[in-house]
Amino acid sequence: MARPSTRRPGLSGALSAVMHLDDYLIGVPDPSQDGPDSRRHVANRFIILAVLGLAISNIIAAIETVVMIQLVMTGGELSVSGMIADSNLPVLIVAVVAALAVGGALSVYLLYPQLTWFVKAVPATPAQRRSIQLMPLQQAGSALLTWAVGAIVYIPIGLGGSAVEFVVFGSAFLMAGTSAGCLSYLFVERMSRPLVAIALRDGVLGRAILGVRERLLAVWIVFCAIPLFGIIAINVGRLAGWLPDNRMLIDTPTVVLAIFCLLGGIRATVLVSRSITDPLREIRTGMEQLQAGQVHPVLDVYDSSELGILQQGFNDMVAGLAEREQIRELFERHVGDGVARLALEQGAGFHGENAFVGVLFVDIQGSTKLAEREKPETVATLLNSFFAIVAEVVDRHDGFINKFEGDAALAIFGAPSAVDDPAGAALAAARDLYAELETLRPLRFSIGVSAGTVFAGNIGAVTRYEYTVVGDAVNESARLSEAAKSVRSHVLASGAAMDASEDESSQWNSIGSLVLRGRAVPTKLYTIATDAADPSWWSLKSLVGTAIKIPGMMLGVREQR
Structure with missing residues (x-):
């Protein structure tokens, strides 16, 4: 019984040696x-x-x-x-x-x-x-x-x-x-x-030769x-x-x-x-x-x-797949993996739907003076550090960064990918941002959080459009971000966002109401619970003054300052 098992490896080894020799002789x-x-x-x-x-x-x-x-x-x-x-x-x-x-x-x-x-x-x-x-x-x-x-x-x-x-x-x-x-x-x-x-x-190899x-x-x-x-x-x-x-x-x-x-x-x-x-x-x-x-x-x-044409065709196919993966990766980096996946599933066209979402707007304070004082490359480095933290936190809470607006970012929770608690995800992301953006001091920031039903889909022209969200919750989050400049935590959330998430209610405290510009009824304001214990950290007079200065926000796009 042992003899056949001994011969097989020997024969296999001989064949393997012949194959290696053959590969050596004709190796490229x-x-x-x-x-x-x-x-x-x-x-x-x-x-x-x-x-x-x-x-x-x-x-x-x-x-x-x-x-x-x-x-x-x-x-x-x-x-x-x-x-x-x-x-x-x-x-x-x-x-x-x-x-x-x-x-x-x-x-x-x-x-x-x-x-x-x-x-x-x-x-x-x-x-x-x-x-x-x-x-x-x-x-x-x-x-x-x-x-x-x-x-x-x-x-x-x-x-x-x-x-x-x-x-x-x-x-x-x-x-x-x-x-x-x-x-x-x-x-x-x-x-x-x-x-x-x-x-x-x-x-x-254009055509077969010596086939x-x-x-x-x-x-x-x-x-x-x-x-x-x-x-x-x-x-x-x-x-x-x-x-x-x-x-x-x-x-x-x-x-x-x-x-x-x-x-x-x-x-x-x-x-x-x-x-x-x-x-x-x-x-x-x-x-x-x-x-x-x-x-x-x-x-x-x-x-x-x-066979050479087949070899070349295989290489062309592999190159095409690699290029497609590269384009898809770049596409995902530009618009987000959720939007990229949705675009591939739905194809071209003005697709969209109404969805209840949480909205987070984060803004850098004093960016205009910063640009005047620092070199452009220094400003770009600071912005990249800022946006890197924002992107990591938003992604951690299953959100989607709808756009980077120079010195601000608009994040959506609940579209294009659904989440169980959109408002809660936005509020939790705001609290994490409050903690992690402290590493960029003395850079100052402000965060506004809202929630509501918006239209989420493609907006633009037939030849050029983008995925975005349109609705009052988007405008409200941007105005809350402006108002948050007068709060020591620099974080404000609306009553609509708080009412939509029971899990986050214990982490936030009410600081009153304010009629934001363009709205007929007061908006309930909430800030992170650690700040509510000290009334000197916020001023209703300052909030009213800031609200008057808030520029209009249409379709999530801010006015130039």
Whole structure:
């Protein structure tokens, strides 16, 4: 029982090591550490892998070609001495050297500009991006040219001159070159991912180049079309008398050709499947990260096919989501999360409703003189400190800051989000503000609290409107804030607010009534209980004088002082 459990981790570890090695071989430089040194390392790695890969592909194609020619021309017999004796070695050596020289020179000529650009770490031009994307096709063409040169040198000189030899060797070279070209295409497509990924950082993949269809077509040509064509050609040649009949118990040439096809198909299938599954796996991983809400993943776009467009589309989607979240966050900061949520739910339009709310108006005293005396940046710093405290306290009591008015703030409790006790929430917030704004001394402030039914909704024009509240309670809270300047606590609440909240009644004491400007009946005044014990802390005469000076408040907007 212990032996299988021991082997599984070993196999799993081996597969993991292969995956890590594969990721290392085709890894894209980290954008945060991208530079000439990093790119030079990637370029050297690419050169080594490309040379090895192309050499191995051509060697395998050469071995398969020689073996198949020997089997076809001898009726199924295969011997190393026979292959050496039948071949013209001097001509074969010259053909190989000429083919490698021409093909190698062409490969270097095609790769040199791309690697030079890559190492310089400069943005790619559109022409460079396209040339880098076409690297697999260019190397496939180079492999075809290599075999074409070998055929041109060897067939006319190294053979005996019979038509059958010309046809057999010509067909063999053609199929071998096609096979080597397709394998080179698949191999270089995988090895060139780092270069393509970095090139496409500077641009957009407008359309698919060398798509999935082309890759599948390459596999079909190498491991389906060419072997089947070879089998057909062998049988036609035997029927016509051009080739000797099979002398073995089994049809050796077709069996060996099938074996080559099976073994080669594994190589090609791995390359093609990885070229398709790797981008899809990365997209799936990115989707999982996105759904988890942890990050906004950005994928390297290294595929020039439809999969690359899918990678780029994923990045565009992620960028759009990030931008939307940023806009939503900014929107919430400007208008409040409750208003933002309501706007998203209801959409554009003049939406609104009547609601019973608590209203708190807080104002800085002497702000005009403060602006005259201090530098603008000093005033801005003080205002930010003041509003930070106001925002924190209002948010703590589930309120909504309807607007900042230069040196004042209007807070609403009960709209756009409902609360259980709007008036109580406003009164409790006023008491907390009274305590916490003391830290800003000698800055002085005044607070007015009221409650009542108001219209809460969008006000303005079709092209530009804002969420606000309209009603007598808003005006009353602003006038109470002015009157509170004559109270030592600088906090006044109306009788309407007190009557609407039983929980706060014990925390406030009545100090009489006053007819505020614009109102027909007196307004009951309440202040924080700690101040009511000392009558010298408030003066009815001062309250009356202050009330006469109170400017009108319309729609929650104060007159300029």
